[in-house]
Amino acid sequence: EVQLLESGGGLVQPGGSLRLSCAASGFTLTSFAMSWVRQDPGKGLEWVSAIGGSGGRIYYADSVKGRFVISRDISKNTLSLEMYSLTAEDTAVYYCAKGDRSNYKEGRLDNWGQGTLVTVSS
Amino acid sequence: QSVLMQPPSVSGAPGQRVIISCTGSTSNIGAGSDVHWYQQFPGTAPKLLIYDNSNRPSGVPDRFSGSKSGISASLAITGLQAEDEADYYCQSYDRSLSGAGVFGGGTKLTVL
Numbered sequence: 001e002v003q004l005l006e007s008g009g010g011l012v013q014p015g016g017s018l019r020l021s022c023a024a025s026g027f028t029l030t031s032f033a034m035s036w037v038r039q040d041p042g043k044g045l046e047w048v049s050a051i052g053g054s055g056g057r058i059y060y061a062d063s064v065k066g067r068f069v070i071s072r073d074i075s076k077n078t079l080s081l082e083m084y085s086l087t088a089e090d091t092a093v094y095y096c097a098k099g100d101r102s103n104y105k106e107g108r109l110d111n112w113g114q115g116t117l118v119t120v121s122s
Numbered sequence: 123q124s125v126l127m128q129p130p131s132v133s134g135a136p137g138q139r140v141i142i143s144c145t146g147s148t149s150n151i152g153a154g155s156d157v158h159w160y161q162q163f164p165g166t167a168p169k170l171l172i173y174d175n176s177n178r179p180s181g182v183p184d185r186f187s188g189s190k191s192g193i194s195a196s197l198a199i200t201g202l203q204a205e206d207e208a209d210y211y212c213q214s215y216d217r218s219l220s221g222a223g224v225f226g227g228g229t230k231l232t233v234l
Binding site: 035037044045046047050059061095100104105106107108109110111112113114115 | 124156158160166167168169170173174179211213215220221222223224225226227228
């Protein structure tokens with residue numbers, strides 16, 4: 001059974017940093033693309049970042065490019081999102097989601113974690 | 123503003139049929155990119171409802187169906203039930219955005 005468990009969310013001051021983690025089980029990260037999708041409270045979904053199964057192709061939304069870094073620890077089967085220079089606009093629930101294939105430019109997100117809330121406020 | 127456009131809300135009485143539209147452009151849906159639909163209840167993560175335009179994952183009732191034509195896609199729900207009240211999002215890929223995944227703005231379904 002596929003499971004995704006996010007952690008690392010919390011309250012951070014504007015300009016601060018945070019690292020989110022997503023522990024994956026039931027499959028191997030090297031076989032599937034993984035994405036981070038965020039949702040402002042009461043708002044819609046925004047695709048934030050993605051990494052292909054091979055690890056060689058990475059995507060960032062313009063809103064986070066240069067501030068967020070997606071990575072994987074294959075030995076721990078864990079996906080991470082390092083977030084820097086955070087602003088109030090980054091306040092959201094962050095979900096990690098598994099793609100159904102290795103290429104993040106195709107396919108569906110067939111499994112989602114429960115989400116972790118990031119609040120940027122002074 | 124979302125790349126894929128959905129009506130903010132739709133409603134229907136129990137037993138009725140509702141349709142949620144998802145309108146894109148020639149750089150996403152119209153370019154041949156598949157459309158997927160997700161269902162989200164308050165306080166929970168989205169769940170895959172329809173994939174590859176019209177396919178249902180195991181466990182999704184056949185009351186839910188999807189279709190795609192031109193630059194648009196649609197989600198139809200027949201025999202509406204109270205437990206269908208949720209937010210629904212369409213998703214595809216946009217070639218003008220380096221192939222990035224894009225979502226619709228979401229549609230709140232209210233069962234009257």
